[in-house]
Amino acid sequence: MAEPLAAAKNDRPRFRSVADTATILGMSEVTLYRAIHAGQFPAIKVRGRFVIPARAIDEMEASALAYGLVDASNYALRPAG
Known part of the structure; x- marks a missing residue:
């Protein structure tokens, strides 16, 4: 049997809505x-609806805690793979 996804193990969503993400970030x-829309924040668009990978938010938080200022556009511009 396939290993369940990590998000399913701890009941955390893999994706967040724009509204939820904005609330989390206080904006x-x-x-x-x-x-x-400016390509400065990572998102996935499906038929006009955007969702934010929760992992991207987690990675930005971890980087900010470790290194200080984080530019979200660096996460938006990462190549896939």
């Missing part, structure tokens, strides 16, 4: 949408 949804 308005409009600001976050602008950053997504």
Whole structure:
């Protein structure tokens, strides 16, 4: 049997809505949408709806704690793979 995904193990969502992400980051949804459209924040678009990988938020948080200032656009511009 296949190993369950890590997100399923701890009941954390793999993706978050723009509204949820904006709340987590303490910003308005409009600001976050602008950053997504400008390619400055990582997101996945499915038929006009955007979702944010929870792992991207976690990685940004960990980097900020370890190194200080984090530029979200660096996460948005990472090549796949």
